[in-house]
Amino acid sequence: MLSIYKKELKLYFVTASGYVFLAFMLLSAGIFTSLVNFVYYSPAFEYVIKDMCFVLLITVPLLTMRVFSDEKKQKTDKLLCLLPIDVKSIVIGKFMAVATISLIPVAIMCVYPFILSKYGVVNIKTAFSCIIAFFMLECALCSLGMFTSSFCENQITSAILCFGVILICYLVPTISQNISSASMFTFRAFSVCIIALCAVVFLASKKILMALLTAVILETPLIFIYIKHNALLVGKFTAFVDCFAMFKRIDPFTNGVFDITAIVYFISITALFICLTIQYENRRRRG
Amino acid sequence: MIDVKNLSKVYGNFKAVDDISFNISKNCVFGFLGPNGAGKSTTMNMITGCLSPTEGNIIINGFNMLYQPEEAKKNIGYLPEIPPVYEDLTPYEYLTFVGEAKKIPKSRLKHCVNEVMEKTNISVMKNRLIKNLSKGYKQRVGISQAILGSPQIIILDEPTVGLDPEQIIDIRELITELGKNHIVILSSHILSEISAVCSDIMIISHGKIATIDSAQNLVGNGEIKTAIIEVIGENEKIINVLNTIKGVISPKYEYDKNIYSFKFNINLDPREDIFYAFSAIKYPIISLYTKKSSLEETFLKIIQDSEDWS
Numbered sequence: 001m002l003s004i005y006k007k008e009l010k011l012y013f014v015t016a017s018g019y020v021f022l023a024f025m026l027l028s029a030g031i032f033t034s035l036v037n038f039v040y041y042s043p044a045f046e047y048v049i050k051d052m053c054f055v056l057l058i059t060v061p062l063l064t065m066r067v068f069s070d071e072k073k074q075k076t077d078k079l080l081c082l083l084p085i086d087v088k089s090i091v092i093g094k095f096m097a098v099a100t101i102s103l104i105p106v107a108i109m110c111v112y113p114f115i116l117s118k119y120g121v122v123n124i125k126t127a128f129s130c131i132i133a134f135f136m137l138e139c140a141l142c143s144l145g146m147f148t149s150s151f152c153e154n155q156i157t158s159a160i161l162c163f164g165v166i167l168i169c170y171l172v173p174t175i176s177q178n179i180s181s182a183s184m185f186t187f188r189a190f191s192v193c194i195i196a197l198c199a200v201v202f203l204a205s206k207k208i209l210m211a212l213l214t215a216v217i218l219e220t221p222l223i224f225i226y227i228k229h230n231a232l233l234v235g236k237f238t239a240f241v242d243c244f245a246m247f248k249r250i251d252p253f254t255n256g257v258f259d260i261t262a263i264v265y266f267i268s269i270t271a272l273f274i275c276l277t278i279q280y281e282n283r284r285r286r287g
Numbered sequence: 288m289i290d291v292k293n294l295s296k297v298y299g300n301f302k303a304v305d306d307i308s309f310n311i312s313k314n315c316v317f318g319f320l321g322p323n324g325a326g327k328s329t330t331m332n333m334i335t336g337c338l339s340p341t342e343g344n345i346i347i348n349g350f351n352m353l354y355q356p357e358e359a360k361k362n363i364g365y366l367p368e369i370p371p372v373y374e375d376l377t378p379y380e381y382l383t384f385v386g387e388a389k390k391i392p393k394s395r396l397k398h399c400v401n402e403v404m405e406k407t408n409i410s411v412m413k414n415r416l417i418k419n420l421s422k423g424y425k426q427r428v429g430i431s432q433a434i435l436g437s438p439q440i441i442i443l444d445e446p447t448v449g450l451d452p453e454q455i456i457d458i459r460e461l462i463t464e465l466g467k468n469h470i471v472i473l474s475s476h477i478l479s480e481i482s483a484v485c486s487d488i489m490i491i492s493h494g495k496i497a498t499i500d501s502a503q504n505l506v507g508n509g510e511i512k513t514a515i516i517e518v519i520g521e522n523e524k525i526i527n528v529l530n531t532i533k534g535v536i537s538p539k540y541e542y543d544k545n546i547y548s549f550k551f552n553i554n555l556d557p558r559e560d561i562f563y564a565f566s567a568i569k570y571p572i573i574s575l576y577t578k579k580s581s582l583e584e585t586f587l588k589i590i591q592d593s594e595d596w597s
Contacts, residue, residue, distance in 0.1 A: 010384075014375045076373055081335075081336065082336060084358075084361045084389060086357065
């Protein structure tokens with residue numbers, strides 16, 4: 001794992017991608033700090049972090065697009081297969097390298113609240129809890145980006161796909177506000193989701209029976225609840241959609257609350273996508 | 288040291304590799320031949336652990352590739368058709384990474400990297416980015432990663448592609464040298480290269496083994512030889528006479544009316560008996576000579592036979 005980590009880290013700095021990422025993050029942090037703290041005279045560094053979340057839409061695809069897709073393009077994925085390293089170590093090594101690069105601008109940003117405190121009263125604890133949450137969010141998004149990169153052979157395709165998924169996550173709060181909470185709508189929306197899930201199961205397993213079984217297992221209780229306990233479904237789809245609102249989880253931190261549930265959420269998302277990447281890579285090796 | 292048992296790989300309804308079994312237990316250069324799409328690369332990918340087999344087992348130095356992949360892979364070095372090199376690293380950085388991944392102790396790593404670079408003559412290029420190297424040098428960087436750490440089994444897929452004639456000779460010498468202390472599996476479409484370097488050859492066709500034999504036997508330098516005889520006389524009678532002589536194997540009528548061919552074992556050389564047999568019936572022998580077949584002819588014949596059989 002250490003050899004993969006070192007190699008990945010080196011590749012970021014022998015190519016422009018690592019420097020571009022760092023430059024873009026630090027430039028954005030500088031602009032937002034100047035605007036929020038110096039132009040509008042606000043002592044709250046947490047608003048800078050909140051604005052910085054938007055920058056992740058661009059920087060995360062930039063950082064993660066080459067992680068696996070470039071290996072496939074250069075045919076070095078075969079080298080990784082034949083080295084005596086298991087898939088788990090490869091994926092974790094690569095993720096650790098991405099997380100390390102992500103940590104560099106975050107570590108530099110840690111100095112900003114102290115600089116600002118020279119000119120006014122800055123709530124250091126809130127600022128740092130926000131920085132921690134920001135880093136955790138970045139890690140979760142990076143694991144997602146790494147997963148999208150694992151099934152693309154082209155870096156640009158990987159970046160576009162990653163950007164699309166992160167954009168959806170970013171827009172989820174706006175989408176969920178405009179979703180009807182009526183039970184009829186919830187039933188229909190969940191049914192469509194189940195059909196989509198069955199299609200994914202079929203494409204992954206190539207077994208129609210497994211897809212049908214998934215449909216029956218999920219759709220039967222949904223129909224039962226809809227017929228017998230209609231009221232239970234009210235607002236549930238909105239709540240379901242909110243699960244994907246990763247960026248919304250930063251809000252409690254900006255309000256001065258260190259939200260442990262959000263930290264657990266970010267760690268869970270990170271672990272989920274790392275596991276999915278390991279599964280996908282293992283499956284690819286099986287041919 | 289390599290024991291492949293009942294290896295199969297199925298893609299949907301297509302059987303790319305069909306129940307292949309072979310064993311290589313002594314250090315040698317083992318040639319792997321076959322037409323495009325015969326299943327060579329699939330077999331090599333399965334042996335190196337890059338691809339899981341649908342059925343069968345691969346035992347490398349006592350380790351099962353399916354259940355103990357890490358231990359098995361420690362004994363294998365592989366150069367795929369396209370060298371798996373990181374273009375943005377220098378050969379030294381790349382080989383250091385491969386060495387670390389192969390778990391070569393840190394105290395020996397630098398020495399091992401320098402040693403393989405010297406063996407493949409890339410020391411002068413060690414600090415240049417791989418993307419700036421010629422195709423031949425990239426190929427040699429690929430060979431370096433395969434032999435780094437001196438694995439017991441070295442698998443080379445088309446190792447001389449893109450090299451100039453001088454480099455080809457160097458690499459062939461290196462392969463021959465490696466074959467003394469390692470098992471080297473060499474896949475190549477250049478049959479002259481296979482016959483020049485390999486001691487044993489396996490020909491694969493339609494996912495099945497068409498033949499495994501020593502290179503000597505396949506090119507006609509072994510115990511069984513083919514002879515061509517030109518005799519003037521009746522066709523049937525000549526065949527009958529040849530059939531009665533001890534040591535003559537499957538005599539047959541060739542392309543011209545007086546030309547016949549047969550196989551014989553050099554330990555039971557029947558040529559003297561043939562002379563007296565035809566002399567007795569007053570059939571003059573115009574010529575009698577042994578034929579040395581090229582690997583190309585043998586390869587084409589075996590592939591043709593396996594296609595007819597399929």
